[in-house]
Amino acid sequence: MDSLYLDFLKGMLKPLAATAVVLMAVVLSFAQNLGLEKEMVYSIARAFLQLSVIGFVLEFIFSRENAGWIVLAYLFMVVVAGYTAGQRAKHVPRGKYIAVASILAGTSVTMFLLVVLNVFPFTPRYIIPVAGMMVGNAMTVTGVTMKRLREDLKMQKSLVETALALGATPRQATVQQVKRALVIALSPVLDNAKTVGLISLPGAMTGLIMGGASPLEAIQLQIVVMNMLIGAATVSSITSTYLCWPVFFTKAYQLETKVFTTE
Structure with missing residues (x-):
């Protein structure tokens, strides 16, 4: 189980790096006065959490067959x-x-x-x-x-x-x-x-x-x-x-x- 968490944390380096794209969207939203900055951050944070949780849930289900x-x-x-x-x-x-x-x-x-x-x-x-x-x-x-x-x-x-x-x-x-x-x-x-x-x-x-x-x-x-x-x-x-x-x-x-x- 420890190795599973360790592999997961290592694998999340690329997804974390990809948040730079969201940062770009946030900056553009702020520059255009769209007022979507908070919603963008909330949406990606929620997706990050939900997908992380469901990943472990699916890992559990797949192992049970x-x-x-x-x-x-x-x-x-x-x-x-x-x-x-x-x-x-x-x-x-x-x-x-x-x-x-x-x-x-x-x-x-x-x-x-x-x-x-x-x-x-x-x-x-x-x-x-x-x-x-x-x-x-x-x-x-x-x-x-x-x-x-x-x-x-x-x-x-x-x-x-x-x-x-x-x-x-x-x-x-x-x-x-x-x-x-x-x-x-x-x-x-x-x-x-x-x-x-x-x-x-x-x-x-x-x-x-x-x-x-x-x-x-x-x-x-x-x-x-x-x-x-x-x-x-x-x-x-x-x-x-x-x-x-x-x-x-x-x-x-x-x-x-x-x-x-x-x-």
Whole structure:
């Protein structure tokens, strides 16, 4: 254990040296009167602490090779991601719970398929990093979907109410708003897939190449990553729209007015 801490401290010399880049950003922020200096320092200090802690946690989990730790780490990521996505869509009632359920559905289904198809073995070294990428991406997409859907329903409240008055179900009355929210939320993921490798090299691919892997091996993994991100994001975002209907509408199929009066 002592050697582990010693190796960690030696390895942190380069990350500490790289903070010179943040110092440059702080100086530029001060020169331009942006007022972001404290936030920059706080952000990098928090990232430094969080990554250091998670490094030791992962070292512990990897050394155990226990399925229970994999599930526990995965659920922890889902809960934190759901809370964050719910914060972004804070005007959606029970938004945090909806986000957790949506992210859990999208990422678990995708992960299950990857394991069943033997794309990844069910070991901490593979599952936890892969789950982290999927959960983070699903978090962003789910938050945007929920927030955008509420905003569209608020702006087009009269159209939805007219459709409901004519006998439409909540699903029928909001089909256009749901489609628009999903398209807006998923477009960045799809655009990233279209330009991957042309504009920038993604993190997973870059990490493998810097670690000494062949570029051909790196692109194989990156293709898998892009596929799973699109799958998890799509399932999570669609699930969130279904789970939002009960909080947007009353049992009598009327818009829940109080949901759309808050700013």
